Amino acid sequence: MKVSLTGAAETLLAPLYARALDARSPRPLLGDTTAAALLDTLDYDFSRLGMGEAGAVGVALRARYFDRHVRDFLAAHPSATVLHLGCGLDSRGERIAPGPDVRWYEVDQPDVIELRERLYPPRPGHETVAVSVTDPDWPARIPTDRPVLVVAEGLTMYLSADEGPRMLRGFVDHFPSGEMVFDTYARFAVRSTRSMALFRQTGARLAWGVDDPRELERRVPGLRLIEAASAYATAKGADLSHLPTALRIRLRIDTEVLSRLPLLGRIGHISRYGFGKEGHV
Ligand SMILES: C[S@@+](CC[C@H](N)C(=O)[O-])C[C@H]1O[C@@H](n2cnc3c(N)ncnc32)[C@H](O)[C@@H]1O
Numbered sequence: 263m264k265v266s267l268t269g270a271a272e273t274l275l276a277p278l279y280a281r282a283l284d285a286r287s288p289r290p291l292l293g294d295t296t297a298a299a300l301l302d303t304l305d306y307d308f309s310r311l312g313m314g315e316a317g318a319v320g321v322a323l324r325a326r327y328f329d330r331h332v333r334d335f336l337a338a339h340p341s342a343t344v345l346h347l348g349c350g351l352d353s354r355g356e357r358i359a360p361g362p363d364v365r366w367y368e369v370d371q372p373d374v375i376e377l378r379e380r381l382y383p384p385r386p387g388h389e390t391v392a393v394s395v396t397d398p399d400w401p402a403r404i405p406t407d408r409p410v411l412v413v414a415e416g417l418t419m420y421l422s423a424d425e426g427p428r429m430l431r432g433f434v435d436h437f438p439s440g441e442m443v444f445d446t447y448a449r450f451a452v453r454s455t456r457s458m459a460l461f462r463q464t465g466a467r468l469a470w471g472v473d474d475p476r477e478l479e480r481r482v483p484g485l486r487l488i489e490a491a492s493a494y495a496t497a498k499g500a501d502l503s504h505l506p507t508a509l510r511i512r513l514r515i516d517t518e519v520l521s522r523l524p525l526l527g528r529i530g531h532i533s534r535y536g537f538g539k540e541g542h543v
Pocket residue numbers: 270271272273274275277278347348349350351352369370371374393394395396414415416417420421
């Protein structure tokens with residue numbers, strides 16, 4: 263199937279490729295076999311994205327970290343609504359296999375959802391929403407009768423500094439209670455991505471940087487930070503021992519040395535916030 267995405271939409275091919283590389287490695291960290299199978303059906307030159315072995319390990323660890331939060335939330339709230347924002351072609355729903363009382367929405371831009379619907383068969387309890395998450399009206403379509411989990415991996419940095427907080431305020435206003443988990447890049451990291459192959463090739467531009475996850479408590483009244491991990495620190499405890507020596511050393515430097523440096527340790531965060539009366543914290 264020919265892929266003709268451009269800009270921010272096209273960037274979804276990088277994490278997809280990374281998860282497929284992980285699945286095909288001798289000892290996968292995430293083991294997303296759906297990603298590997300999807301790759302075979304797509305007519306696209308993945309070599310242009312600049313995704314290598316180390317990048318693939320990073321993406322697999324990040325996805326695994328997000329998956330753990332989703333599983334924990336659904337274990338505590340078996341009857342819940344999940345908004346998977348900027349879902350791209352991620353098979354998180356397949357990996358998690360949520361229970362029958364979970365309503366799961368895959369949300370992305372119309373061209374992405376159109377491709378996604380051609381690749382994924384319909385599943386009970388799963389719906390797609392073809393919309394820009396910056397559209398202030400779409401959350402009104404989602405019922406508010408269950409606790410909500412908003413999960414957004416690799417999305418916030420594509421929004422503008424006004425759009426991001428406005429989107430988050432929209433969820434806090436619409437849903438009585440829930441949690442949000444998403445990653446952010448620091449401002450300097452957003453600026454420094456311009457020369458990267460992924461952005462040169464796709465033409466996508468990152469815009470919104472967040473230096474300190476607590477900033478969002480001020481900008482989005484009602485949001486309470488539960489935890490924030492440095493993007494590097496998420497790899498801690500992962501079993502990297504089977505990786506080739508050079509790659510292992512590089513990842514060790516990333517995870518154990520860089521995360522201790524005051525500036526680089528804050529390249530980005532994966533943060534979890536709670537909101538609403540019930541306070542799922
Ligand atoms: C780097 S990809 C990440 C995809 C997916 N979360 C993953 O990890 O594989 C960024 C995704 O954000 C989506 N995106 C960017 N801006 C968006 C917007 N305003 N509304 C909806 N989706 C958006 C893109 O279409 C793309 O699917």
